[in-house]
Amino acid sequence: MNQIDLNMVDWARAQFALTAMYHWIFVPLTLGLSFLCAFYESLYVRTGKEEWKKIAKFWMTLFGINFAIGIATGIILEFEFGTNWSNYSWMVGDIFGAPLAVEGIVAFFIEATFFAVMFFGWNRVSKGFHLFSTWMVAIGSNLSALWILVANSWMQYPVGMTFNPDTARFEMHNFWDVLFSPVAISKFTHTTSSSFIVGSLFVITISSWYLLKGRHTAMAKKSILVAAVFGLLSCLYAGMTGDESAYVNASTQPMKLAAYEGLYTGRTHADLVAIGVLKPGPVADDDPFIFSVKIPGLLSLLANRDSNGFVPGIKDLVYGNTGQNIMGVNAKMELGRMAIADLASYKNAKKAGDESQQAVSLKKFNANKDYLGYGYLAKAEDGIPPVQTTFYAFHIMVALGCLFTFFFLVFLFLGFKNSLERNRWLLKLGVISFFLGLLASQAGWIVAEVGRQPWVIQNFLPTHVGTSNISAGNVQATFFMFLVLFTLLLLAEVKIMLKQIKIGPEEV
Amino acid sequence: MIGNLDYATLQQIWWILASVVGSLFLFLTFVQGGQTLLWQIGRTEQEKSLVINSLGTKWELTFTTLVLFGGALFAAFPKFYAVSFGGAYWVWILILFTFIVQAVSYEYRKKPDNLLGSTVYELFLFINGSVGILLIGAAVGTFFTGSNFVVNEYNQVRWTHPLMGLEAAFSLFNLSLGLFLVFNARVLGAMYLVNNIDFKGVADFEARIRRSCLMNLLYALPFLLYVLVSLLVMDGFGFDSNGVVSMVPHKYLANLLAMPQVLGLLLAGLVLVIWGVVLTGLKSSDKGIWFGGLGTVLVGLAVFFLAGFNNTAFYPSKATADLQSSLTIYNASSTHYTLTVMTYVALVIPVVLAYVAWVWRQMNAKKLTTDDVTGNKAY
Numbered sequence A: 001m002n003q004i005d006l007n008m009v010d011w012a013r014a015q016f017a018l019t020a021m022y023h024w025i026f027v028p029l030t031l032g033l034s035f036l037c038a039f040y041e042s043l044y045v046r047t048g049k050e051e052w053k054k055i056a057k058f059w060m061t062l063f064g065i066n067f068a069i070g071i072a073t074g075i076i077l078e079f080e081f082g083t084n085w086s087n088y089s090w091m092v093g094d095i096f097g098a099p100l101a102v103e104g105i106v107a108f109f110i111e112a113t114f115f116a117v118m119f120f121g122w123n124r125v126s127k128g129f130h131l132f133s134t135w136m137v138a139i140g141s142n143l144s145a146l147w148i149l150v151a152n153s154w155m156q157y158p159v160g161m162t163f164n165p166d167t168a169r170f171e172m173h174n175f176w177d178v179l180f181s182p183v184a185i186s187k188f189t190h191t192t193s194s195s196f197i198v199g200s201l202f203v204i205t206i207s208s209w210y211l212l213k214g215r216h217t218a219m220a221k222k223s224i225l226v227a228a229v230f231g232l233l234s235c236l237y238a239g240m241t242g243d244e245s246a247y248v249n250a251s252t253q254p255m256k257l258a259a260y261e262g263l264y265t266g267r268t269h270a271d272l273v274a275i276g277v278l279k280p281g282p283v284a285d286d287d288p289f290i291f292s293v294k295i296p297g298l299l300s301l302l303a304n305r306d307s308n309g310f311v312p313g314i315k316d317l318v319y320g321n322t323g324q325n326i327m328g329v330n331a332k333m334e335l336g337r338m339a340i341a342d343l344a345s346y347k348n349a350k351k352a353g354d355e356s357q358q359a360v361s362l363k364k365f366n367a368n369k370d371y372l373g374y375g376y377l378a379k380a381e382d383g384i385p386p387v388q389t390t391f392y393a394f395h396i397m398v399a400l401g402c403l404f405t406f407f408f409l410v411f412l413f414l415g416f417k418n419s420l421e422r423n424r425w426l427l428k429l430g431v432i433s434f435f436l437g438l439l440a441s442q443a444g445w446i447v448a449e450v451g452r453q454p455w456v457i458q459n460f461l462p463t464h465v466g467t468s469n470i471s472a473g474n475v476q477a478t479f480f481m482f483l484v485l486f487t488l489l490l491l492a493e494v495k496i497m498l499k500q501i502k503i504g505p506e507e508v
Numbered sequence B: 001m002i003g004n005l006d007y008a009t010l011q012q013i014w015w016i017l018a019s020v021v022g023s024l025f026l027f028l029t030f031v032q033g034g035q036t037l038l039w040q041i042g043r044t045e046q047e048k049s050l051v052i053n054s055l056g057t058k059w060e061l062t063f064t065t066l067v068l069f070g071g072a073l074f075a076a077f078p079k080f081y082a083v084s085f086g087g088a089y090w091v092w093i094l095i096l097f098t099f100i101v102q103a104v105s106y107e108y109r110k111k112p113d114n115l116l117g118s119t120v121y122e123l124f125l126f127i128n129g130s131v132g133i134l135l136i137g138a139a140v141g142t143f144f145t146g147s148n149f150v151v152n153e154y155n156q157v158r159w160t161h162p163l164m165g166l167e168a169a170f171s172l173f174n175l176s177l178g179l180f181l182v183f184n185a186r187v188l189g190a191m192y193l194v195n196n197i198d199f200k201g202v203a204d205f206e207a208r209i210r211r212s213c214l215m216n217l218l219y220a221l222p223f224l225l226y227v228l229v230s231l232l233v234m235d236g237f238g239f240d241s242n243g244v245v246s247m248v249p250h251k252y253l254a255n256l257l258a259m260p261q262v263l264g265l266l267l268a269g270l271v272l273v274i275w276g277v278v279l280t281g282l283k284s285s286d287k288g289i290w291f292g293g294l295g296t297v298l299v300g301l302a303v304f305f306l307a308g309f310n311n312t313a314f315y316p317s318k319a320t321a322d323l324q325s326s327l328t329i330y331n332a333s334s335t336h337y338t339l340t341v342m343t344y345v346a347l348v349i350p351v352v353l354a355y356v357a358w359v360w361r362q363m364n365a366k367k368l369t370t371d372d373v374t375g376n377k378a379y
Helices: A008-045 A049-082 A086-120 A129-154 A175-179 A182-213 A216-250 A252-263 A298-305 A314-319 A330-351 A355-376 A387-416 A425-450 A473-508 B007-028 B030-041 B045-056 B059-076 B078-089 B089-108 B116-146 B165-171 B171-195 B203-233 B251-259 B260-282 B288-308 B334-347 B349-366
Strands: A161-164 A169-172 A272-278 A289-295 A454-458 B149-151 B157-159 B236-239 B245-248
Touching: A008 A049, A008 A129, A008 A216, A008 A387, A008 A425, A008 A473, A008 B203, A049 A086, A049 A182, A049 B078, A049 B089, A086 A129, A086 A169, A086 A175, A086 A454, A086 B059, A086 B078, A086 B334, A086 B349, A129 A175, A129 A454, A129 B007, A129 B030, A129 B045, A169 B059, A169 B260, A169 B334, A182 A216, A182 A425, A182 A473, A182 B059, A182 B157, A252 A314, A272 A298, A272 A473, A289 A425, A289 B349, A314 A330, A314 B089, A314 B251, A330 A355, A330 B007, A387 A425, A425 B288, A425 B334, A473 B089, A473 B165, B007 B030, B007 B165, B007 B171, B007 B288, B007 B334, B030 B171, B030 B203, B030 B334, B045 B089, B045 B171, B059 B116, B059 B245, B059 B334, B078 B149, B078 B157, B089 B116, B089 B165, B116 B165, B165 B171, B171 B260, B171 B288, B203 B251, B203 B260, B236 B251, B251 B260, B251 B288, B260 B288
Parallel strands: none
Antiparallel strands: A161 A169, A272 A289, B149 B157, B236 B245
16 A cells, blocks of 8 residues: 555645535525525416516526536536545545436536526526426536435445455445435435525525615515525424434444534433533543533434433444444454455465465455454544534534524514514524524534544545545645635625625616 | 446447547537637627627536536546546646636626626636646547556556646647647637627628638647647557557557548548538538537547557556556446446436437527627626
8 A cells, every 4th residue: 555645634635625615605505596596486487477587587696696606616526536535536436436427417417508598598488498497407406416415425324335355446236225325315305405494594694684774675575485484394304304314323323423412421311412512622531511401311312213222422432332232443443454464465365376365365354344444543542533523513503403493483474474674683683694504504514524534435444545645735735726716706706796685686 | 238238348338428428528618719719809898798698608518518527437437537637636637727717707707896807707718718628638638648657456546757747738749639629619619609699780790700710720730730640650558458558559540440430530520620610711601510519529539439449548657657557448447337327327318418409409599699798687
């Protein structure tokens, strides 16, 4: 194996975080707002009222500004797997490449083709076909989310594949297992429903600002009603799918679950931490909290669907727990190191043409191959993700998700009573709500991605093994290139967006 | 039924599919070509608006085709993806940069308060059409001239040239292929604009575009001739039945003679492109783009087939690096299972092509008029 440059690993991770998080500023808005545009235009086509058309066109203008930068920041992600994570690309390309290609074939072309109609087709195609195109943009964007999330889910829960020692890579043997894995289903539904929330909050933010300023009030109120209904339904759905995600985590990524719950010592009848402040630094005793509010037994209920079920803590998972039949990271590391040695001796025997040694090494390798990834860890504690980051990100996400549910309810209630303008405190909260939505959405991805460290492929490939064999200087250089360029484009986007909001629907 | 195909057949099918996507991309670079023509043919703001709005409904198709080309190569030939992107680092990064800046430029160029000013966004479009296409051409050139990398027994790649891929741009062959693609894109761009714009009231604008179509073919010719002649005389990267790679004298000439269909594609493609230029530059037809476009696709297919078929290593490592690390469509591909799955997925490609073509017809049925670009819905 090549020598690993840890500095390079850090820069490559920083770059992935940077580009993915920039991209994720724009994507949830695309996913959510595309449907809202489709709703508004549907109302126009059904009622024939010009005001709905004006509303639809206004939100489409903002959608278009956001969509362009979403595309710009997205292309790099598809190729970054190759440039910075070339060993990863080789080792899992047989499985991971497929959803990316499918995404291109079945989803991106729908977006690209119908986006042009949505924006330039008002006078070129029929009313019905235009509406159809708007719907296709919404469906196409969400379909592309499906495929990239299938790919991501496979990294979290690698199924339908086996390791081939001859090619030194993982190879797919069941596409359906990859597509319909429980992680893929919960991740897709949770990610899209939470993005619908972000899209709805965007509409409410801008409409609230109009109401505070007393401008475009009729349009703002109409926009709010539709967005609040969509947002509320999405909140309920996001709650259900979030619960499902945690339940799936309990069996597929128990370490992640333990990290975002701050659970160091496993127990039956485990409590759910509603609010908590973790002690800084390493945890010595059983109570990692300075302060916490706990709900008795709820974690066991959520994780096992049984309030008496056992939920393993970080210590159980790292050092093992014979009583609960849990093998620790330390034990897995030993088996993993044996697997790596047997793989090397298999390779050597193959090179030397020694068939009997080849067979012996292969047999030994196969016995421990499920622990291959653990062999690359330096110490058992490396199996623990950054607990503080994961814990706080998770709790921020959940708290905001609950807040949004009430928020949409109140907006809906006051919207129907036509008394939004009298509640200026609510409108002020409305103006910042989109930014809270973005925060919750980013926090969700931090839980998903930081919480699964040290793995890029859960249990099989540690992150530091996946990089390209290039010097840190190259990655550092491109990191700053992206930072400068994306920041510049973001500033341009925000300025343009603010100007269009100021101009408002009248002139668009 | 696809599951019964043997491994080598699937690998060949996927080389053909990747070649089709790559060749369609080359056709769609009429968008990039048009972008580089913007300052030259657009003398007034109205003329520039016509160019931008005409290309503006199509740029995403080109962009998406490039992304699909990358995705298809990842899925079907992951070793190529890992080796080339992870090794020829800088050439790909720079190409991607030119596409990142392109993606915002149509939407942001004329919007008020756009931070950078419309000239910068036009510059972004120019860079994408010139540097971007040039580097893509240089990268494709390495399919014939080779790169500098070593792949170990765990299939990990190490690039052995300090320029990390940028060295591709310093070969006369690669550079010529790149420049040919840049000028060919401009030829296609002029053809497309002639096809899509209603020149009522701006007749001299039309004359300028038609003339630039002709001129850019003339600029492209020396580079094209250099590439073609080099291909006929250069040594190439062949491999034997054991997969051992060696330098074979006149390999690509031999490929053309061994695969007369490919020679046919190449010649037919060149004739079609030239006929498209004749229609656009010398006659008053607006149908040149269909001949130029189809011709470009055929030439593209011929180039990719020459590189990958007839026991040729399509992504070779130079003898000075490690010939045996060279990638062939047989040693760089996904498994039989994955290729089978992907082939089923590929069955929807005709559906995709059909709706793209149908929407194109709907949108281009009426030509773009000066009225269309005065409203505030325009780019």
